Amino acid sequence: MANIAALRCKECSREYPVGAFNVCDFCFGPLEVVYDLEAIAQVTSRDKITSGPLSLWRYADFLPADYNAQIDINAGFTPLIRSSGLAKKLGLDELWIKNDSVNPSYSFKDRVVAVATAKALELGFETIACASTGNLACSVAAHASRAGIKAYVFIPSDLEKGKVLGAAIYNPTMVAIDGSYDDVNRLCSELADQYPWAFVNINVRPFYADGSKTLGYEVAEQLGWRAPEHAVAPSASGAMFTKIYQGLKEFEQVGIIGNVHTKMHCAQARGCSPIATAYEEGRLVIRPVKPATIAKSLGIGNPADGYYALKTIEASNGSAVIAEENEVADGIKLLAETEGIFTEGAGGVAIAGLKRLVERGTIKKNESTVVYITGNGLKTTEIVEDVVNPIHIDATVTAFEESLGLKA
Amino acid sequence: MSPLKRVRFTFLDRLIKEPVIYRMSHDFNVITNIRRADVQEGVGWVILELEGEILEIERSLEWVRSIGVRVDPTLGDLVEP
Ligand SMILES: Cc1ncc(COP(=O)(O)O)c(C=O)c1O
Numbered sequence: 076m077a078n079i080a081a082l083r084c085k086e087c088s089r090e091y092p093v094g095a096f097n098v099c100d101f102c103f104g105p106l107e108v109v110y111d112l113e114a115i116a117q118v119t120s121r122d123k124i125t126s127g128p129l130s131l132w133r134y135a136d137f138l139p140a141d142y143n144a145q146i147d148i149n150a151g152f153t154p155l156i157r158s159s160g161l162a163k164k165l166g167l168d169e170l171w172i173k174n175d176s177v178n179p180s181y182s183f184k185d186r187v188v189a190v191a192t193a194k195a196l197e198l199g200f201e202t203i204a205c206a207s208t209g210n211l212a213c214s215v216a217a218h219a220s221r222a223g224i225k226a227y228v229f230i231p232s233d234l235e236k237g238k239v240l241g242a243a244i245y246n247p248t249m250v251a252i253d254g255s256y257d258d259v260n261r262l263c264s265e266l267a268d269q270y271p272w273a274f275v276n277i278n279v280r281p282f283y284a285d286g287s288k289t290l291g292y293e294v295a296e297q298l299g300w301r302a303p304e305h306a307v308a309p310s311a312s313g314a315m316f317t318k319i320y321q322g323l324k325e326f327e328q329v330g331i332i333g334n335v336h337t338k339m340h341c342a343q344a345r346g347c348s349p350i351a352t353a354y355e356e357g358r359l360v361i362r363p364v365k366p367a368t369i370a371k372s373l374g375i376g377n378p379a380d381g382y383y384a385l386k387t388i389e390a391s392n393g394s395a396v397i398a399e400e401n402e403v404a405d406g407i408k409l410l411a412e413t414e415g416i417f418t419e420g421a422g423g424v425a426i427a428g429l430k431r432l433v434e435r436g437t438i439k440k441n442e443s444t445v446v447y448i449t450g451n452g453l454k455t456t457e458i459v460e461d462v463v464n465p466i467h468i469d470a471t472v473t474a475f476e477e478s479l480g481l482k483a
Numbered sequence: 484m485s486p487l488k489r490v491r492f493t494f495l496d497r498l499i500k501e502p503v504i505y506r507m508s509h510d511f512n513v514i515t516n517i518r519r520a521d522v523q524e525g526v527g528w529v530i531l532e533l534e535g536e537i538l539e540i541e542r543s544l545e546w547v548r549s550i551g552v553r554v555d556p557t558l559g560d561l562v563e564p
Pocket residue numbers: 182183184210211309310311312313314315316372373375419421422449450451563564
């Protein structure tokens with residue numbers, strides 16, 4: 076934490092002191108945390124990381140907040156699994172699955188919220204908040220419970236019940252808002268201006284976003300201190316995608332790993348693909364869209380980091396890929412059937428995107444590839460309800476054998 | 484001081500050539516202050532701050548939308564999935 080120097084505008088490079096601000100007063104550009112990588116290089120090492128906690132806090136030297144046991148629900152350090160079944164099916168020699176669906180509140184959002192909450196406490200906040208339709212709300216509510224602080228979670232009132240439960244169980248103050256999506260957005264920006272709360276993805280966003288750098292560090296460590304040739308990740312705001320690459324590049328810059336040549340591939344679903352569409356059209360300008368996708372956790376129509384995701388694609392020689400809506404459920408099932416991992420819509424998009432990248436020849440057979448599975452299937456069971464198809468029989472051996480054509 | 488509002492306009496195709504911001508400040512009692520912009524072939528955006536009475540700002544934005552310009556929050560969506 077001693078290693079963070081300032082906040083800096085990503086557009087005009089003006090610097091600001093470290094605090095709860097996310098926008099440049101001058102050009103309204105987003106702020107990001109500036110690290111003193113030379114100072115970090117002095118204190119970090121592979122040994123130090125390896126002997127650290129089995130959570131994202133093993134990378135504390137690279138994070139903008141100090142470890143704080145008060146907020147710790149053990150986010151991060153999730154399994155990286157060498158694929159066999161899926162790799163064979165896709166014809167890849169070296170495919171790895173980063174299973175971030177097994178975080179404490181069942182999505183990668185625990186990484187960003189852990190860092191945002193630790194920073195919020197450092198900055199003196201006693202309440203954390205967010206507006207969310209799913210994973211973010213779950214994580215904010217869970218971290219607030221652990222920390223013993225208040226959480227305000229704003230949701231659109233027409234949300235499905237199942238989505239709300241995963242957050243409500245932690246007993247935050249949950250506010251359901253009547254009105255359009257734009258109304259909810261507007262209200263939250265007004266509240267963030269007026270209340271002394273840390274809105275994790277608004278006023279403490281620069282710190283929040285950097286929690287996702289650990290998805291880069293962790294994969295590099297788990298691969299035996301190297302970066303893969305390809306990484307495929309699902310995107311909504313584009314923040315996680317951008318930060319995975321920043322994490323890999325920082326490891327390179329401080330000498331923890333060798334040269335990084337990872338091509339970053341951003342996967343979105345047809346019904347909400349502003350980043351991938353801009354990529355396909357060869358532009359760096361995002362046209363906002365109205366989200367209409369089955370992969371609801373990727374439903375951001377006006378992505379805050381869309382432009383930076385496009386720059387990451389450009390810098391890494393990567394690409395973007397669109398999963399058709401009907402491929403999302405197929406992707407979820409394919410991962411479950413070949414690897415025993417049950418992911419949600421975002422993971423279905425990542426798997427469908429990976430498949431397309433292989434078919435296109437963008438990812439070649441012998442190139443090492445990591446696919447990021449960022450959320451858990453038990454939160455979006457409605458997408459794959461049709462798999463429930465048991466064979467109904469009477470409780471006799473004969474009925475069992477007849478129905479399956481078996482004979483003992 | 485009058486209320487301020489930050490917005491992002493996205494223009495497509497023919498609208499890029501229209502003097503939308505000039506007409507906005509001319510036809511409504513709203514001061515426009517451009518902070519950042521990018522215009523490319525076929526699409527462009529402008530981030531600006533508007534100053535005026537809230538109702539007048541809303542009326543001016545209604546008009547901007549009515550001619551086909553997209554109006555969004557400058558920070559992107561604040562509701563995250
Ligand atoms: C499961 C899951 N995966 C991916 C994302 C996309 O993250 P980002 O908004 O950083 O692009 C989200 C949330 O937005 C999510 O909930």
